[in-house]
Amino acid sequence: MxxxxxxxxxxxxxxxxxxxxxxxxxxxxxxxxxxxxxxxxxxxxxxxxxxxxxxxxxxxxxxxxxxxxxxxxxxxxxxxxxxxxxxxxxxxxxxxxxxxxxxxxxxxxxxxxxxxxxxxxxxxxxxxxxxxxxxxxxxxxxxxxxxxxxxxxxxxxxxxxxxxxxxxxxxxxxxxxxSQVRPRAEKNVTLRGLATARGVAIGPIFRMDKPVDLDRLPYEPKKDLAEEHAHFKAAMNAARRQIEDMRDVVQDRFGPEFAAVFHAQIQILEDKGFLQNVSLAIDQTGSARDALRSVLDSYRETFEKIEDPYFRERGTDIADVGQRVMERLLGLRDHVQPMQRGSVVVVDQLLPAIFAQLEMDKVAAIVAEHGGQTSHGVIFARTLEIPAVTGAAGLLEEAREGELAIVDGASGTIYLSPDEALTREFEQAQHRYEVAVEHLDAMRERPAETLDGRRIRLSANAGLLADLRLVDKHGAEGVGLFRTELLALAHRGFPSEEEQGQLYQRVVEFLHPRPVTLRTLDLGGDKGIPNIGLDDEENPQLGCRSIRLTLENRSAFRAQLRAILRASTLGNLRLLLPMIGSLPELREAKGVIDEVRLELDRDGSPFDRDLEVGIMIEVPSAAITAAVLAEECDFFSIGTNDLTQYTLAVDRGNERVAHLYDSLHPAVLQLIEMTVRAANGAGIPVSVCGEMATNPLSVPILIGLGIEELSGTPAAVPVVKEIIRALDSGEVEADARAALGARTAAEVHAIAARRLRGAGLVDHPDIGGWLGQLLDEAIASA
The missing domain is CATH 3.30.450.40 (GAF domain)
Structure with a gap:
C-alpha cells in the first residue's frame, strides 16, 4: 500500500x-x-x-x-x-x-x-x-x-x-x-397479527431470520448406503448435543420447567417411529437429506390437518428439531449477531430456542410472521412479560434491519417506520404506564382494602417457577391458581411423580407462608398431550377433559396426588379439583385422594393432614347445585373463563361468535351470585380465578357480589388493588344488585364504568391517564 x-x-x-x-x-x-x-x-x-x-x-x-x-x-x-x-x-x-x-x-x-x-x-x-x-x-x-x-x-x-x-x-x-437503514417513502406501515403477550415496545428491528434456505444447498450423499445412515446418525447426535446445550442455558436462565420443552425435543430425536421412517426413506432414496425432508413434509401435512391448536402447534416442535438435524447434515452452524438494547426481534416463528440464543435483557419485544397463541415460545414470552405478536403476515418481507418499529402486544399490531406523531403517541402511552407503575410500586405493601375497610385477598395465577418472581414483584398475597398442566404440556406427556414433587416443593417453599392453590391436571379441550386417547373426540370442550380425564387415567392422577400431598408439609398448600360438574364426580375424586392418603400413611410419608380440598365452579351445573357441593368441599374457586363459555354456549376462539362471549352477561353474574350465596351458607371461602378477576370493569361487580379473593395475572395485581382501594363496599353491592337485574351485558358495562369513573380513578394525577386507557380498552373489548 x-x-x-x-x-x-x-x-x-x-x-x-x-x-x-x-x-x-x-x-x-x-x-x-x-x-x-x-x-x-x-x-x-x-x-x-x-x-x-x-x-x-x-x-x-x-x-x-x-x-x-x-x-x-x-x-x-x-x-x-x-x-x-x-x-x-x-x-x-x-x-x-x-x-x-x-x-x-x-x-x-x-x-x-x-x-x-x-x-x-x-x-x-x-x-x-x-x-x-x-x-x-x-x-x-x-x-x-x-x-x-x-x-x-x-x-x-x-x-x-x-x-x-x-x-x-x-x-x-x-x-x-x-446503524440506520435506508428510509422508507411510506410511514406507519401497519401489520396485524395475534395479540400474544401484552405490552408496548418501541425500538429498532433486529432480524433473526431462518439463516439458510436448506433446500437450495448442494448435497452429495455417500456412495455407500451404510455410510449415509452413519452420516444421518452423526447429524442426529450433533443436533441432540445442540438441543442439550440450549436446554442447559434455558434452565440456568429461567428454571427447569422452561427447559422441559427441550426434553420434549430430545424425545422426538429418540422417537423410534421417527427414526424408523427416516431410515426406511434413506434405504429408498439413498439420500439422508431427501429422506429427512420427505418425513418432515409428511409430519407437517399431518399436523396441519389437526384442528386442535395445541396439537397443531406441536408440529412446530418437530419442524424445529428437523431443521436442526438438517443443518447438521449439511454442515451448517448457528451464528447470531450482536444486538443493541431495546431491540424488536423479528423471527419466522416464536420458538423456545430463541430464548437460549438471544441476550434477553436487550429484547424489547418479539414479533413473528407465523405461529399461534399456544406455542411454548409464546408461554415463555408471557412469563417473561415481553410484548409479543405472532401470525403477522408479510412481516419478513416488510421489516428492515435497524428500522424503528412499534409493537402493541395488546392489539397484535406492529408499526414499521412510524412517523413522529405515532411515535409520540406511543411514547406518551409508555410514559403514562411508567408513571403508573412507579405509583403502584409505592403502594405494593398496602392492603387491598375498600374505603370502608373491607379486605380483599389479591392472589396471582402461575404455572411456572419463573412466574413466582412476578408474584413477588407485583405484591400478590399468594397463588390462587397454580396450573400444574403446564409441566405436562412442556413434557408432551404425564410428568413423573418425582418431577412433579420437586416442582411443587419449590413452589410452596418459595411462597411460604403465603398460600398456594394447586389445581390438578386440567388437560383435554384445547390443552392436549399425546397418547391419552383424545384424538377422536368430535367436541373436546364437552368431552373427556379436566377431572374426567384424570379419573380415567387413574395412575397418573394418583401419582400427581402423591406429589401434591408430599409437598404439603409446610401447611400453606391447598388442592383444587377442576371442572367438577356433580356431587358423584366430586365424591369419586375425593375417594382417590383418601386412597392416596392411606398409601402415604402406610409408607410413613409425611403430609398435611388438614390439607383443604376445593373445587372449581366452571360449569353451570356446579353453580346451580353449589349448595350441595359446598357441603363436601373446603372452598370454591370460580373459573369464569369456562363458566362464561358453557353458560353462553360460545367458543371465544371462534371468530364468528367470539363477540358474544362476555363474562358480565347477566346470566353469568346470576350463576356467580348463586355460588357465593351457597359458599356463605356453608361457611367456606369463594374466589374468582379467571380473566374476569383482573378486568377493571368486572372488579366492582365481583366485590359487590361478595367475592373475597381475586386471582389473575401477576402484573394486574397492583391495578386491581388500586381500584379496590377507591371503592365503597356499600356502593358496589348496590351496583351488583342492579347488574343482576340488568337485561343485557351492555347495561352491566354501563353500571361498572359509571362506578369506576365516579370513584375518581381516571382523574388521578399519576395513574389516571393509564387507568382511563385501560378502562376504555375494557369497554371496547367487552
Whole structure:
C-alpha cells in the first residue's frame, strides 16, 4: 500500500494481497456513498473487471450491504442460500459459494466494505475473520488518505467533500447499534397479527431470520448406503448435543420447567417411529437429506390437518428439531449477531430456542410472521412479560434491519417506520404506564382494602417457577391458581411423580407462608398431550377433559396426588379439583385422594393432614347445585373463563361468535351470585380465578357480589388493588344488585364504568391517564 501512487492503484494492490493471503478466489472493495446510502464496487480481483464502478447496492441490502449497516463482519458458508444474498449478473459471481465481508471504519464511520469469496464452500474460522478485520482497519485510513491526496488537485470547493462525507457516513453506521437503514417513502406501515403477550415496545428491528434456505444447498450423499445412515446418525447426535446445550442455558436462565420443552425435543430425536421412517426413506432414496425432508413434509401435512391448536402447534416442535438435524447434515452452524438494547426481534416463528440464543435483557419485544397463541415460545414470552405478536403476515418481507418499529402486544399490531406523531403517541402511552407503575410500586405493601375497610385477598395465577418472581414483584398475597398442566404440556406427556414433587416443593417453599392453590391436571379441550386417547373426540370442550380425564387415567392422577400431598408439609398448600360438574364426580375424586392418603400413611410419608380440598365452579351445573357441593368441599374457586363459555354456549376462539362471549352477561353474574350465596351458607371461602378477576370493569361487580379473593395475572395485581382501594363496599353491592337485574351485558358495562369513573380513578394525577386507557380498552373489548 505504501508503494501505491493513487487510490485506484492502492485498492488494486490491496485486493491482490488479501486474496493471496486469505487464499480467496475473489477480493473486492466497495466504497460507501452516504448521500445515496449506497455501496459501489471500487476494485476487484476475481470478479468481472467491467463491473467496477457499475455495481451499486443500497446500504442494508445484500450481504455486503448488511455488513455495512451492521458495522461488523459477516461470514457465510453458503452465500447463495442466504435470504440476504443479492446476485449481480455483470460480476460473474454465480460460481462463488462462500463470502466473508468486513466494513472499513474510520473514526467510527463506515466508509466501505472489503469482501472475499471462494468457489469451494468454506467455513471461515475466527483467524480468517480477524485477519480480514485487521486488513480492513489498516486499509480504511489509507483509502481516506488516498482520497484526500486525489482531491488536492481538484478545485478548492470540492476538497472538503471527503471530510464531510466521512462525517455524514455516521448515517451508514458506526456499528450495529448505531446503524440506520435506508428510509422508507411510506410511514406507519401497519401489520396485524395475534395479540400474544401484552405490552408496548418501541425500538429498532433486529432480524433473526431462518439463516439458510436448506433446500437450495448442494448435497452429495455417500456412495455407500451404510455410510449415509452413519452420516444421518452423526447429524442426529450433533443436533441432540445442540438441543442439550440450549436446554442447559434455558434452565440456568429461567428454571427447569422452561427447559422441559427441550426434553420434549430430545424425545422426538429418540422417537423410534421417527427414526424408523427416516431410515426406511434413506434405504429408498439413498439420500439422508431427501429422506429427512420427505418425513418432515409428511409430519407437517399431518399436523396441519389437526384442528386442535395445541396439537397443531406441536408440529412446530418437530419442524424445529428437523431443521436442526438438517443443518447438521449439511454442515451448517448457528451464528447470531450482536444486538443493541431495546431491540424488536423479528423471527419466522416464536420458538423456545430463541430464548437460549438471544441476550434477553436487550429484547424489547418479539414479533413473528407465523405461529399461534399456544406455542411454548409464546408461554415463555408471557412469563417473561415481553410484548409479543405472532401470525403477522408479510412481516419478513416488510421489516428492515435497524428500522424503528412499534409493537402493541395488546392489539397484535406492529408499526414499521412510524412517523413522529405515532411515535409520540406511543411514547406518551409508555410514559403514562411508567408513571403508573412507579405509583403502584409505592403502594405494593398496602392492603387491598375498600374505603370502608373491607379486605380483599389479591392472589396471582402461575404455572411456572419463573412466574413466582412476578408474584413477588407485583405484591400478590399468594397463588390462587397454580396450573400444574403446564409441566405436562412442556413434557408432551404425564410428568413423573418425582418431577412433579420437586416442582411443587419449590413452589410452596418459595411462597411460604403465603398460600398456594394447586389445581390438578386440567388437560383435554384445547390443552392436549399425546397418547391419552383424545384424538377422536368430535367436541373436546364437552368431552373427556379436566377431572374426567384424570379419573380415567387413574395412575397418573394418583401419582400427581402423591406429589401434591408430599409437598404439603409446610401447611400453606391447598388442592383444587377442576371442572367438577356433580356431587358423584366430586365424591369419586375425593375417594382417590383418601386412597392416596392411606398409601402415604402406610409408607410413613409425611403430609398435611388438614390439607383443604376445593373445587372449581366452571360449569353451570356446579353453580346451580353449589349448595350441595359446598357441603363436601373446603372452598370454591370460580373459573369464569369456562363458566362464561358453557353458560353462553360460545367458543371465544371462534371468530364468528367470539363477540358474544362476555363474562358480565347477566346470566353469568346470576350463576356467580348463586355460588357465593351457597359458599356463605356453608361457611367456606369463594374466589374468582379467571380473566374476569383482573378486568377493571368486572372488579366492582365481583366485590359487590361478595367475592373475597381475586386471582389473575401477576402484573394486574397492583391495578386491581388500586381500584379496590377507591371503592365503597356499600356502593358496589348496590351496583351488583342492579347488574343482576340488568337485561343485557351492555347495561352491566354501563353500571361498572359509571362506578369506576365516579370513584375518581381516571382523574388521578399519576395513574389516571393509564387507568382511563385501560378502562376504555375494557369497554371496547367487552
Amino acid at each position: 505504501s508503494r501505491s501512487h493513487d487510490l485506484e492503484e492502492t485498492l488494486a494492490n490491496v485486493t491482490d494481497l488479501v486474496s493471496k493471503r486469505l487464499d480467496a478466489d475473489v477480493c473486492s472493495i466497495y466504497s460507501a456513498d452516504p448521500e445515496q446510502q449506497s455501496l459501489r464496487l471500487a476494485s476487484t480481483i476475481g470478479l468481472a473487471s467491467e463491473a467496477v464502478g457499475r455495481v451499486e447496492l443500497p446500504i442494508g441490502e445484500g450481504l455486503v450491504g448488511l455488513a455495512a449497516s451492521r458495522g461488523e463482519p459477516i461470514a457465510i458458508e453458503h452465500a447463495k442460500a442466504d435470504p440476504h444474498y443479492r446476485y449481480f449478473p455483470e460480476t460473474g459471481e454465480e460460481r462463488f459459494e462462500s463470502l466473508l465481508a468486513a466494513p472499513l471504519i474510520v473514526q467510527g464511520a463506515v466508509i466501505g466494505v472489503i469482501v472475499i469469496q471462494t468457489v469451494e464452500p468454506r467455513r471461515f474460522d475466527e483467524p480468517d475473520i480477524e485477519l480480514l478485520q485487521t486488513c480492513a482497519s489498516l486499509l480504511a485510513p489509507v483509502v481516506v488518505n488516498a482520497q484526500l491526496l486525489a482531491l488536492m488537485s481538484a478545485p478548492p470547493e470540492a476538497r472538503g467533500s471527503v471530510v464531510s462525507r466521512i462525517a455524514e457516513s455516521e448515517a451508514i453506521g458506526r456499528n450495529r447499534s448505531d
